[in-house]
Amino acid sequence: MITEHALATLELIRVADKAAVTLRTARKKWRDTANTADKAAADTARWRRLRTRAISVRLRDLCNLLIDDAEERHHRALAAEEKALAAHGRAWGKDLAASRAWRRAYSQASQTPDDPISEAARARATAALLGPLAAAPPEVMRSAHKIIIQSSGGKDSVVAMLRTMQWARDAGVTDKLIVVHSNLGDAEWPGVTDLVLRQAEMFGLDVRIVKPDGGFLGMVEARGMWPDSKRRLCTGTLKRDAITPLITEIVNDLGLPPGVQAIILNVFGIRAEESPARRLKEPLSIDPRASSTNRLVLTWNVIHELSERDVWKEIADNRLEYHQVYDSLLPRLSCVFCVLAGERWLIRAARVCFALGMDAPEVWTALEAKIEHSFKQKSSLASIIAEARRLDEEEGPLTWQRGDAIRHALGEASATDYLQSLDTAA
Numbered sequence: 040m041i042t043e044h045a046l047a048t049l050e051l052i053r054v055a056d057k058a059a060v061t062l063r064t065a066r067k068k069w070r071d072t073a074n075t076a077d078k079a080a081a082d083t084a085r086w087r088r089l090r091t092r093a094i095s096v097r098l099r100d101l102c103n104l105l106i107d108d109a110e111e112r113h114h115r116a117l118a119a120e121e122k123a124l125a126a127h128g129r130a131w132g133k134d135l136a137a138s139r140a141w142r143r144a145y146s147q148a149s150q151t152p153d154d155p156i157s158e159a160a161r162a163r164a165t166a167a168l169l170g171p172l173a174a175a176p177p178e179v180m181r182s183a184h185k186i187i188i189q190s191s192g193g194k195d196s197v198v199a200m201l202r203t204m205q206w207a208r209d210a211g212v213t214d215k216l217i218v219v220h221s222n223l224g225d226a227e228w229p230g231v232t233d234l235v236l237r238q239a240e241m242f243g244l245d246v247r248i249v250k251p252d253g254g255f256l257g258m259v260e261a262r263g264m265w266p267d268s269k270r271r272l273c274t275g276t277l278k279r280d281a282i283t284p285l286i287t288e289i290v291n292d293l294g295l296p297p298g299v300q301a302i303i304l305n306v307f308g309i310r311a312e313e314s315p316a317r318r319l320k321e322p323l324s325i326d327p328r329a330s331s332t333n334r335l336v337l338t339w340n341v342i343h344e345l346s347e348r349d350v351w352k353e354i355a356d357n358r359l360e361y362h363q364v365y366d367s368l369l370p371r372l373s374c375v376f377c378v379l380a381g382e383r384w385l386i387r388a389a390r391v392c393f394a395l396g397m398d399a400p401e402v403w404t405a406l407e408a409k410i411e412h413s414f415k416q417k418s419s420l421a422s423i424i425a426e427a428r429r430l431d432e433e434e435g436p437l438t439w440q441r442g443d444a445i446r447h448a449l450g451e452a453s454a455t456d457y458l459q460s461l462d463t464a465a
């Protein structure tokens with residue numbers, strides 16, 4: 040009951056956040072239209088003044104034309120200002136109602152917020168409500184209608200799957216779980232989608248595969264440029280946007296009665312240790328883009344506090360299957376060449392491609408030449424591949440053995456145990 044009240048209050052805060060944004064936009068529009076009207080009025084006055092000093096009929100006629108034009112603009116701007124003012128009034132009313140609603144709900148459960156209109160007060164209340172929910176996984180899972188595990192097939196995803204499954208068993212809600220994988224097409228390492236299917240099967244979970252049109256390489260070709268850390272459209276377009284319609288489908292399939300909002304937990308294997316940006320993420324947060332009146336979507340980073348070593352330990356202890364690319368000591372199972380990866384890892388990825396007989400280096404460099412946009416700001420993919428070839432010639436092809444990822448992270452004994460347990464299971 041406490042969890043349900045917290046979730047209902049979070050929804051009211053989300054609505055208040057949205058109302059505040061609408062009010063800000065309406066206020067800006069009102070100001071802009073008022074400024075346009077003022078400018079047109081000032082123009083009219085200026086041309087009128089000039090007309091009184093006109094020394095020829097031609098100049099007076101010109102002033103008359105300019106006055107007509109400025110008056111017309113003024114007239115239109117006043118009409119737009121009136122509409123914008125009315126919209127602002129409506130937005131203000133909704134903002135006020137939304138602020139009162141979340142204040143009332145929040146006061147019932149905990150304390151009265153100091154200033155329900157302010158964004159900072161809403162953020163404080165959100166954190167105060169989400170903290171206890173994140174600390175009580177089985178409870179929040181019982182209150183959810185569906186729990187979606189987003190899996191890239193990588194090591195973090197499979198440990199997130201394991202942890203979610205363990206909590207779901209404790210809560211008795213394993214039937215709410217579903218795995219979703221966004222297939223990035225030719226950009227993926229071979230066998231990733233099949234691996235996701237096997238990992239999910241191990242836990243007895245259903246999988247939905249989403250295939251964004253054209254995959255990663257199709258998106259790059261259509262845009263004529265590679266994404267980068269500032270314009271990371273790949274994750275937005277290929278993952279978030281591609282999965283949003285599936286969330287809609289999942290919510291529709293729930294068949295909830297009208298007026299009942301679906302609570303969706305969206306599980307990710309993001310860890311704080313991975314980057315400063317990820318460190319700032321909360322374990323549990325509202326996803327305002329995916330949420331709407333009929334669903335409250337919460338992003339749940341279930342392994343946020345785990346270190347890389349912890350992740351490998353979970354994999355080894357629980358005999359989880361991981362992709363062979365990790366055994367080449369590549370740290371991530373991302374796209375074959377990830378726009379965010381450092382040059383050192385891109386060179387290694389190219390050498391792994393050579394070792395596996397993949398044509399990805401040729402395909403990616405051909406695309407780079409076609410769109411005439413360099414893969415990285417400071418280096419082209421062609422130069423990275425050339426360096427990988429040079430190293431291969433100098434040192435010989437890369438080799439690795441099954442279990443090297445665990446050997447590297449946890450030591451020989453753990454790798455031997457892991458491999459023996461796989462042999463026994465096979």
Ligand code: SF4
Nearest residue numbers: 273274373374377378
């Ligand atoms: S792995 Fe890298 S390149 Fe691929 S979608 Fe993710 S961020 Fe973009």
